[in-house]
Amino acid sequence: MLVKNTDAYFDYLTGLYNRLYLFENFSENINEFIVVFLDIDDFKYINDTYGYEIGDEFLKKFVRRLSKIVGNRGKVFSYNADKFLVLFPKENFKDIYEKVELLFQKLKEIIIVGDIEIACSISIGIYITEKDDKIDDAIKKAEIAMQEAKQKVKGQYVFYKHQIEKEKMRKANILTELKKSILRNELYILYQPILSVKGNKIQEVEALLRWNNEKLGEVSPVEFIPIAEETGFIREMGFWVIEEVCRQIKEWEKKNLDLKVAINISPNQFKDKMFFENYKYIVKNNNVKFSKIKFEITETQIFKTEEKTVENLLEIMKLGTKISLDDFGAGYSSMKNMILIPCSEIKIDKIFIDYITKDTKIQNLIASIIHTAHRLGYDVIAEGVEYKEQYDKLLEYDCEKIQGYFISRPIGEKDIIKFIKRRSS
Template sequence: KQIKGLEALIRWQDPVLGFVPPDKFIPIAEESGYIYDIGLWVIKEALRALKVIHSINPSLTMAINVSGKQLENSDFYEDVVAIVRESAIATEKIEFEITETAIMENIQSVVPILQKIKEFGIKISIDDFGTGYSSMAYLKKLPLDSLKIDRAFIMDLEKDEEDRAIVQAILALSNALNLTTIAEGVEKIEHKEILEEMGCNIYQGYLYSKPLDLNALLEFMS
């Protein structure tokens, strides 16, 4: 087995407050409008890290979470192009993850932006798939490369028949649309074995590694 790619996660370690989890500050950033600048900073930092990572393994991709608020900003595409060109990272090594809820909340304006990003060469993935409300009619119109099955369907996979049925259905849908499928929240060898039997071969979760900062990641890789 080998590492196929990485996901950039934002973490805030405050000298006074200590660790501030994303679910505490991201909603505030979205409400205040700061999420746009934070999002661009995350893309820059993720690509800066990927450049270092590529010195060890140039085949790895980097997935970066993008919010609906970012996609609604008319400058987003041009800002992304400028950041990527400055980084000199090949676009096929970059993937943007968007939750299906973020897409469906403003699908008419989001689809053209995603199409431009896809044409630029960046891959597009639906994150936390299965927890939103995307319709099959819209799903086939989205310029997608992959689906990430939400961890809610994986955590009890070895003992919940309904979860297994849902995962099997998502895999069938993904295969029919020629998409890559990634399972999130894989924490037990049983999860991996069941998913492998179902035909899902890309996994993300604590079975392989907890989130690491760049230095710890480089040590892990070497």
């Protein structure tokens, strides 16, 4: 349906009817159609790599192919640059899966512009309209489905479900409220005791960030941490945690409680060039010894960091702050990482601990990890220990630190003092 026309109803580059035409001519009967929202994945990369002239030719060829596939079975519209809409009449509802699959497969084929072969990937969202739908809501729902397709893995198609929009709204609400969380004093830290087997003492704890919002209630870290990572708010939140931990260490010192605190550090914090300088400033400003703090870092995030980050880690270790390799065994080439990554300690992932009493292969693996770590001069923590049988096995393998519900759940700062007093008595 390519039309060469400079009228306001047409997209100048592709000749397709545009969004203005769509809204003026289909607002009253949008509920007679199935809305298909298409987005070319990484089109910016094509422009940046080959230039805008090639990018424009690519779009023209893409649109010719799209229009040919749809034919007279539907209507194609240019929505916004590399985004397109297709309306299929509802009377062909039974064929919609077949049509979308055909679109998906044919549009993935390579497009040749001059002597350049460009691989094409698209994400598609499909919304089957309902009786009282307004056109902007129908398009929005198709776009939400498309975004869900992109978020899963680019080059997919997804049918709209109400649950998707509900999750999107939940995420938007979390983001809005999260940005106010520090000013409102809604963030707080729980501390999970770590048992040092030698001497049967609690000498360190792990700081675990929590959030209680006046509108959303208690929000799980599984929900809010990824959103903080995605938006960059993790940087501000991370410094708040370090500041709060330093304050707490000083409070415990006043009560003659000598505890080290482990802090989880995220990949995005590593990307912040000022992170390590700010860390040193906060610790010194609070008059806390660097040796009182430990960073927990996952294997996978280390390999995504730059060489400068590794240098900073070495500098931090020289100051006295230990580096713990968290979730050990969950990443790739774990044994190799013990040698390549600068660290003081490894933390065996809970997935192994769950099977330590059930699987001899897992038992042998854990024993080997602990033995190798000790030979390299590293301490070993087992996390997620929930039962005495697991605890006993770990003692058998000479694991020197134990963390998990068998020792204690994460508890508040005041409860830490009570917990340690109970154990010592």
